Amino acid sequence: MARPVTNAAFDRLLTAAGYGNAHAAFARQLNLAGREQGAWRYDAASVYWWLRGRRPGEHVQAAMAKTLARKLGRTVSASELGFGVPDDTGTCAYPASVDAAIDATEQIWVTLAKHLDRQVNGTFDRGKALQAGLGWRYDLPDETVSRHGCQQVTSTDVQSLYTLADRFTDLDRRHGSGSPHTRAVMADLLVRQVGPMLRGTYTDAVGRDLMRAAATLAGQLAFMSYDAGEHSMAQHHVTLGLRLAKAADDRLYGAHLLANLATQAVFLGNAREAARLVEAAIDGAGRAPAAVLTRLHATAATAYGQAGERRACQLSLDKAERALDRMDAEPGPRWVGYFTPAHLAGAALKCLGDLHLYPQALRYAADALVLGSQNPRTRALHTSLVALTHARAGDTDAASNWSRKLMEDVSGVQSVRLRQRLRELTTTLRPHQSSPEVNEVMDALAPGPAAI
Template sequence: MPGQHRPTNAYLAGLIAEAEISHGALARMVNQLGRRPEHGSLDLRYDSSSVNRWLRGALPTPPAPTLIAAVLSHKLARTIDPGHLAGGDAFLELPANTDETVRAATGLWHQAAHRRDALRYPFVSQAGPQAGWRWAFGSADAAVIGRGTRGVGMSDVQRLRTARDDFADLDRRHGGGYARSWLTDFLDREVTPLLHGRYRDAVGTALFSIAANLTETVSYMAFDDGEHGLAQRLSIQSLALAKHSGDTAFGAYVMSNMAAQLVFLGDGRTAAQMARAAACSAGQVSGPLLARIYTTEARGHALAGDTRGCRNALAQAEHAMNTDGMAPAWLGASSFAHQAGSAMHCLHDLGLHTEAVRHSTAALDLPHDSIRARALHEIVLARVYLGLRDVDRSCETARPALHSALQLRSRRLRERLHEYASALAAHRKHPAAQAWRAEAREILAAA
């Protein structure tokens, strides 16, 4: 609300908003719970002003955090960890220097590895743009130096690069839910000791860069697995690692991924703005990376219904894709097929189905190991055919994607399949639609 300070404890603020209760109501519920004998028959007198203080970081002494967590756990039907409340949620902030960055990144990795049952963080819509602004305009430490006892060298960095390639391949072939726990364990066990080790600037810069890369890889896995709040926090910490390593190109890539998550969550306008900010802040980067960023911007414009903005961004993406320049090894989805799939999705969102189908051949011209990308493109094309009222061809196109759900641990794909099934309900009397929906019930239950 106007005139209010932005809460320091963004995690608590997000939980209160998700629970849809007022500050006064939360205070009353905490007071009532504290009066019960099992909690000590406490005479608590918290009010809405107390909650405002909690949001500014001044949580009361125990057992109040336990009572607050119990109230919110009841309202949200899941367990809220009081320890998270007491510390706020610093993982939504972009750390200011290398020491803070190491503490924040390794702390988040540790929580992700050891407290998976408590990692249902809310997605905070403005946290990404705010972190992006600090990435673009904030200062970075002049040197990346570790003063620990364990010596770290370029051989350690190369080992992490090899691991990153392996994890990225597992994600592409099997979905984000397949190897996410392995990668979080790897970050906690293998990368944390290196960041706390001894290294000088050249090694430190390379170490921060590959740590950013691995963190963004697990963030993308979390996004694909439906853990949007965790994915957001991981991306912000990846952005910080990239900033202090001086890797502007990778920072822009992280920004584009955060914008893509906003597209998936339905905030096209903010996504387009964030992708545009990434393009403006990226500096001199390769054509394929710039094309990826502009394509994400186009997706945001299309979702927001801005046809002109979408077409302009798609034209810029096409121009960038046709310029010279090698795609960085970490870029992933940067081929003409991925660009065509995104263009097809944009035109579908704008209701331009006849134009969208012209991109279908190129969109499905993917490498054999791009299993998830192919399935997602097939679902978009099936939606396009529904827009053209070709139900038979739509169901035929969606069937391979449905079967891919059996081998992919991707909540994103499953959600797209459920969306398609809902769209198909308008044609429920069509024999092809009836057959597809019956098959979908069986396969999605198994998946």
């Protein structure tokens, strides 16, 4: 059964222009109107969904208005089309096509760049997260991503995007998510530099590398948004990154992004959904290098640990540790180089602590802190986790000692995740506040959440 039309304004314009029963004809004329921006492939199905609430990008709306104006013999403004102006940047559905992914990516970047210093609200949508995982895993691959637009794109152009991604990644790891302005600046660069490239001219080979680079940038902006507590924005960018990774035919990076989505779900307490997401990531990664498998199985362990599934958690930890032993021989893609034995130890510390296996968890404490100088946020997160695990185990002296060390690590790091960890620590220590040592630590931690 066909869904009811929700965009009555657009429906009326189509009918008045003679396209009421000729949606395919309108799509063909629209493709012609937008040919300067690339090889559009809109069809009757595209029109169907536009009539039922899907919002095309602003550049597509401009071409729609132009097409309708030619038939109606009068000026048609984009505001008459009934799509409105997006007031938020909530979660999006997994795009069905590369063109739809490019449209959605441009739209979210433009919206974010226009709202400097605005905190984006919204919630994590578990249903859409699972749909994105299924779409990435089971949709058919794209036959080609070549395109003909205004700007010629070369391999050298694409390599510059990886350099851009590395810079933002380093900034994020050293200082945390930063202010909303930091993410808006990144979005502005994406609008001005990456958007035109996605709509340019490129071969299939260059196009797939471009999609991979764009997925990398979307994934980085997603993680920064997650660390800042902007969960709908983070989910939106992971979803788009997954679709771009699919277009790039890069199953390993797609699996990495899906594992990031699972990590976000764990943080929000959605353990069951997180487990399903990371299971799809492991399945989709296939015969992956050891470094990638280590990361994926570590993420699975955290999901199972939070869900209380002790056996599945231990099995995942065992798989991660076996893969870790092979990492030197199978290093994997460059982007997974960040994942070190300390990251696996941190995952073990968390999942075993969630299972209340505190002595076992604390065996990983020392290894979790063997981190390079480029990872101050991870060091602060792991140090706070060690303190929290001691506190939950009832050892307030050790928890107090680690909390003092923690105060050395939090300076200069802005992270909602770290702020949440500190809240958990102070909540756990509060019943023991009569102890002078605990009281001293509580006073030291009190201003921390506001400053981080």
